[in-house]
């Protein structure tokens with residue numbers, strides 16, 4: 001059975017996708033890229049489409065001609081073959097394109113009675129919009145309202161104090177600095193001290209995988225704002241084994257690769273990680289995953305959890321459609337099993353044939 005997919009070249013280069021087509025064949029699934037550059041008539045018939053179409057929608061919305069044409073082609077395709085399930089459906093995925101909608105989704109999940117928090121957030125037309133000192137608790141992180149599928153969506157600024165916020169405004173207004181955050185809608189979100197450890201939660205249908213990652217250290221004193229690119233944050237800790245050197249201290253970091261590096265907990269001790277993991281409530285995290293799945297009707301998503309220092313308060317700070325699934329054990333098996341279950345649900349009477357058999361079957365036989 002053929003499953004069409006639409007993923008960016010970057011995504012297909014990720015480790016989880018390496019060898020996926022070959023593995024899928026062993027499971028009677030033929031994964032085929034949907035070439036949105038071709039007329040719809042030339043697109044092969046498939047039984048299901050899986051995608052991260054946000055990578056087409058976002059550039060299309062920004063006027064990219066190639067992306068606009070591809071999106072049109074995708075719409076034509078779904079109009080022509082309305083019976084083919086799109087996993088996940090585009091209207092649901094669209095709810096994660098911006099952080100305002102994401103915030104609403106998380107609030108809705110909280111109303112289902114699960115005890116978790118979302119940091120206070122406020123939305124500004126641009127960063128130079130005036131705010132009063134008590135509008136939000138500082139420190140804050142300034143994030144673009146646009147949530148994904150563009151480099152700018154990952155440009156952030158950690159702003160320790162209101163005074164420093166005002167200084168940044170002056171710099172932007174006088175155009176002394178020209179960071180991308182200066183003239184786009186932004187969200188200010190209260191920064192929560194969490195000891196530099198974030199938990200990435202990756203969800204594939206009912207499968208939930210949680211893994212710790214380096215994050216921002218606690219803000220213990222005022223400093224100048226820190227601009228960073230969230231995609232450049234190291235994806236794993238260099239574990240500082242206390243036994244290696246008596247001079248090694250918890251939180252010592254590697255030589256900075258970026259000016260902002262020292263603000264991140266790149267080098268954690270096993271003790272700190274264990275301590276943080278002890279506070280992680282996996283049952284709660286699973287409940288949050290269930291609530292998001294039910295609220296949005298999504299199969300593929302990820303969210304980020306931090307635990308406030310000195311407490312058990314869990315915060316969700318980000319929610320993404322089709323994240324990296326980096327290091328998820330058995331990713332390929334889980335992914336293909338989930339696709340098979342979707343196909344079986346959509347076509348309950350059609351058995352899975354070995355691919356050779358299917359290729360010789362009549363065209364409208366799945």
Ligand SMILES: Nc1ncnc2c1ncn2[C@@H]1O[C@H](COP(=O)(O)OP(=O)(O)OP(=O)(O)O)[C@@H](O)[C@H]1O
Pocket residue numbers: 119141143147148153154155156189190191192193194198214215216230231304306317318320
């Ligand atoms: N409210 C917060 N309090 C403390 N730290 C935060 C907060 N929000 C974000 N962070 C830190 O900043 C990082 C980037 O934030 P966020 O996840 O919102 O960015 P993103 O670009 O949307 O990420 P992704 O690459 O997952 O899409 C987080 O991984 C975490 O380390």
Ligand SMILES: O=P(O)(O)O[C@H]1[C@H](OP(=O)(O)O)[C@@H](OP(=O)(O)O)[C@@H](O)[C@@H](O)[C@@H]1OP(=O)(O)O
Pocket residue numbers: 008010011014052054147148149150200231235302320321322323324325326
């Ligand atoms: O680049 P990576 O492979 O790490 O994956 C990142 C992914 O980029 P990709 O979908 O183009 O791969 C990002 O997507 P956009 O927000 O830009 O849409 C976002 O989901 C991050 O959370 C993922 O990083 P993670 O934090 O899960 O590792």
Ligand SMILES: [Mg+2]
Pocket residue numbers: 304318
């Ligand atoms: Mg994140």
